[in-house]
Amino acid sequence: MKVVPVILxxxxxxxxxxxxxxxxxxxxxxxxxxxxxxxxxxxxxxxIFDFPIISTNSEYVSTVKxxxxxNRISKYKIVVEPQKKNTAAAILSSSLLSEINIYQPIIFFSxxxxxxxFEKMINVIKLNDKYLDNENICVFGIKPxxxxxxxxxxxxxxxxxISKVIKFVEKPSLxxxxxxxxxxxxxNAGIFxxxxxxxxxxxxxxxxxxxxxxLKSYVDAKIKDKIxxxxxxxxxxxxxxxxxxxxxxxxxxxxSLNINLNWNDLGSWSEIFHxxxxxxxxxxxxxxxxxRPWGKYVNIFKGKNFLLKEISVNPxxxxxxxxxxxxxxxxxxxxxxxxxxxxxxxxxxxxxQQILIPLKAKHRIENKTKNKVTIIEAQLGSILKETDIIRYxxxxxxxxx
Numbered sequence: 001m002k003v004v005p006v007i008l009x010x011x012x013x014x015x016x017x018x019x020x021x022x023x024x025x026x027x028x029x030x031x032x033x034x035x036x037x038x039x040x041x042x043x044x045x046x047x048i049f050d051f052p053i054i055s056t057n058s059e060y061v062s063t064v065k066x067x068x069x070x071n072r073i074s075k076y077k078i079v080v081e082p083q084k085k086n087t088a089a090a091i092l093s094s095s096l097l098s099e100i101n102i103y104q105p106i107i108f109f110s111x112x113x114x115x116x117x118f119e120k121m122i123n124v125i126k127l128n129d130k131y132l133d134n135e136n137i138c139v140f141g142i143k144p145x146x147x148x149x150x151x152x153x154x155x156x157x158x159x160x161x162i163s164k165v166i167k168f169v170e171k172p173s174l175x176x177x178x179x180x181x182x183x184x185x186x187x188n189a190g191i192f193x194x195x196x197x198x199x200x201x202x203x204x205x206x207x208x209x210x211x212x213x214x215l216k217s218y219v220d221a222k223i224k225d226k227i228x229x230x231x232x233x234x235x236x237x238x239x240x241x242x243x244x245x246x247x248x249x250x251x252x253x254x255x256s257l258n259i260n261l262n263w264n265d266l267g268s269w270s271e272i273f274h275x276x277x278x279x280x281x282x283x284x285x286x287x288x289x290x291x292r293p294w295g296k297y298v299n300i301f302k303g304k305n306f307l308l309k310e311i312s313v314n315p316x317x318x319x320x321x322x323x324x325x326x327x328x329x330x331x332x333x334x335x336x337x338x339x340x341x342x343x344x345x346x347x348x349x350x351x352x353q354q355i356l357i358p359l360k361a362k363h364r365i366e367n368k369t370k371n372k373v374t375i376i377e378a379q380l381g382s383i384l385k386e387t388d389i390i391r392y393x394x395x396x397x398x399x400x401x
């Protein structure tokens with residue numbers, strides 16, 4: 001029996017755009033001819049999969065259809081949420097479709113994950129008849145490359161490909177993530193795998209309210225061609241809650257499928273930066289290195305309303321105290337301990353620390369150490385040019401008059 005791929009495509013991706021209103025959903029950002037949603041659609045073309053079901057909201061329907069056409073996918077279903085209610089309702093509503101056999105396995109993908117060696121996951125999915133039953137749910141655990149406080153972790157009973165889950169740890173500190181990895185912990189990829197009957201049973205046992213309202217919303221849905229518009233009256237009564245909290249943490253029969261996968265949810269501009277730097281697509285900026293008295297910056301990638309660059313500050317050097325009228329910035333310290341000024345506040349930053357520079361805030365980077373400082377910068381705004389700089393103080397005499 002083929003596996004039904006459900007793609008969760010309703011997220012806004014707003015955390016990438018702090019302080020900027022005209023943001024794009026992460027799954028639809030053009031990274032030089034491809035988007036994360038395109039990559040997800042490419043993956044589900046594997047013959048192991050049945051036709052895809054895309055869960056989204058009314059704002060994204062036309063964009064979803066455009067990408068389906070671009071990727072030459074003609075057989076599909078789109079389930080439209082009348083309101084955003086997080087992943088529990090989205091997962092259950094998509095599972096209820098009459099086209100899905102009650103014993104058919106369903107895998108739930110996020111539309112904004114980056115996976116470069118998907119064949120390893122396919123090999124595990126193919127063996128589903130050996131571990132999926134009518135009650136259990138599987139979560140995919142990704143072998144960590146390094147400790148991180150950005151992800152949740154799965155602690156399994158055994159260090160094997162298929163293992164019973166002992167507990168989840170949601171975004172631990174860097175120190176605790178090191179301990180979890182030492183114990184054999186895996187990153188929770190947020191990819192779920194279960195039979196339709198198991199999804200329904202688990203909601204019946206652990207959250208009957210969501211099951212009742214989703215059933216009513218689906219039964220009274222309006223169907224137009226390949227699009228199912230869930231009933232607004234019943235859907236509005238749902239509480240916004242994630243699948244993790246509503247079901248996964250209460251599931252008594254939970255398995256972890258642990259694999260060594262090149263996976264990333266690209267939840268920050270620094271992670272996007274590293275992927276794009278390796279990939280070098282057509283929008284990669286070739287003539288991109290600019291030298292300044294304090295060091296240099298390298299423009300890596302320019303997209304719609306954003307520019308990614310790498311800033312290198314020489315020892316004992318300093319950028320000007322400046323502000324921008326048309327952009328905010330997000331900085332991620334990669335190397336060194338720069339002294340950061342934001343208006344009247346001064347911060348000695350550490351590697352991996354992320355800092356937001358709001359629109360029109362006076363700011364400065366100073367390197368008072370003997371080692372080079374490297375910062376990954378994401379510029380977010382309508383004008384992303386060096387002309388949008390007002391300098392107030394500068395050791396190299398470049399102050400605006």
